[in-house]
Amino acid sequence: MSKRIEASDLDIYYGKFRAVEQVNMTIEPRTVTALIGPSGCGKSTYLRSLNRMHEVIPGAYVEGKVVMDGEDLYGPGVDPVVVRRHIGMVFQRPNPFPTMSIYDNVIAGVKLNGGRLRKAALDEMVENTLRGANLWEEVKDRLGRPGSSLSGGQQQRLCIARAIATKPAVLLMDEPCSALDPISTLAIEDLMQQLKNDFTIVIVTHNMQQAARVSDKTGFFNIAGTGKPGKLIEFDDTSIIFGNPKEKATEDYVSGRFG
Numbered sequence: 001m002s003k004r005i006e007a008s009d010l011d012i013y014y015g016k017f018r019a020v021e022q023v024n025m026t027i028e029p030r031t032v033t034a035l036i037g038p039s040g041c042g043k044s045t046y047l048r049s050l051n052r053m054h055e056v057i058p059g060a061y062v063e064g065k066v067v068m069d070g071e072d073l074y075g076p077g078v079d080p081v082v083v084r085r086h087i088g089m090v091f092q093r094p095n096p097f098p099t100m101s102i103y104d105n106v107i108a109g110v111k112l113n114g115g116r117l118r119k120a121a122l123d124e125m126v127e128n129t130l131r132g133a134n135l136w137e138e139v140k141d142r143l144g145r146p147g148s149s150l151s152g153g154q155q156q157r158l159c160i161a162r163a164i165a166t167k168p169a170v171l172l173m174d175e176p177c178s179a180l181d182p183i184s185t186l187a188i189e190d191l192m193q194q195l196k197n198d199f200t201i202v203i204v205t206h207n208m209q210q211a212a213r214v215s216d217k218t219g220f221f222n223i224a225g226t227g228k229p230g231k232l233i234e235f236d237d238t239s240i241i242f243g244n245p246k247e248k249a250t251e252d253y254v255s256g257r258f259g
């Protein structure tokens, strides 16, 4: 299920503005890859380009390639909706459907994709998915309550459940813990370690300790100045990026000297 993604010579534009320049990165299956760098360097833009989510902004486009297990995601005739089905996304703020029940939140994506399952099969899928998102024990007695009745950390795990219920190959996470308290953050980090057995995970984070704790690979992005494109400066094993980076800019950033 977990798949490799390769970005080559990728430039990402918002209209005439080139926000990200020349990214070359291979993201291996069954790994967590962290994207770090100062504000505005294009981490989120790059993350969203991996499942064509940035295209919801009018005028946004890419040049270059993103290939998933041999398939060009920007190839002619490729439907971005199908791409997003295979590459799921979790956002900064937990965004469960607030009035929908916990149960219905989990199955929302599956229903949207036209999946039809009998009640017993749906029940099983909901339980397995919530177990996979480390949420089952906390919600099993209140599956009919609205998604908004959960704490922030539980809501984020519900969103992760909703994302993994459709069995994507890749899970993109854009600062998934930035709205959460430290305990909920640790719960999500533990979950990522489990999920990487089944999914390729890419996470944008501003939290260096988090990147160091959860990821196998880290990409450091930087920007030369306002209005300039962001660039991938260095991409390597997380232990190298944080312990012995090749580029001075990486070292300055991870050691807290700027950013």
Ligand SMILES: Nc1ncnc2c1ncn2[C@@H]1O[C@H](COP(=O)(O)OP(=O)(O)OP(=O)(O)O)[C@@H](O)[C@H]1O
Binding pocket: 014, 017, 019, 037, 038, 039, 040, 041, 042, 043, 044, 045, 046, 057, 227, 230
């Ligand atoms: N919808 C948009 N329209 C036009 N420009 C945008 C849009 N979204 C982002 N940008 C620009 O693209 C560049 C990269 O932004 P992006 O949000 O990807 O950076 P980031 O590294 O994720 O930043 P942060 O850490 O602050 O979230 C910035 O110059 C930003 O202003």
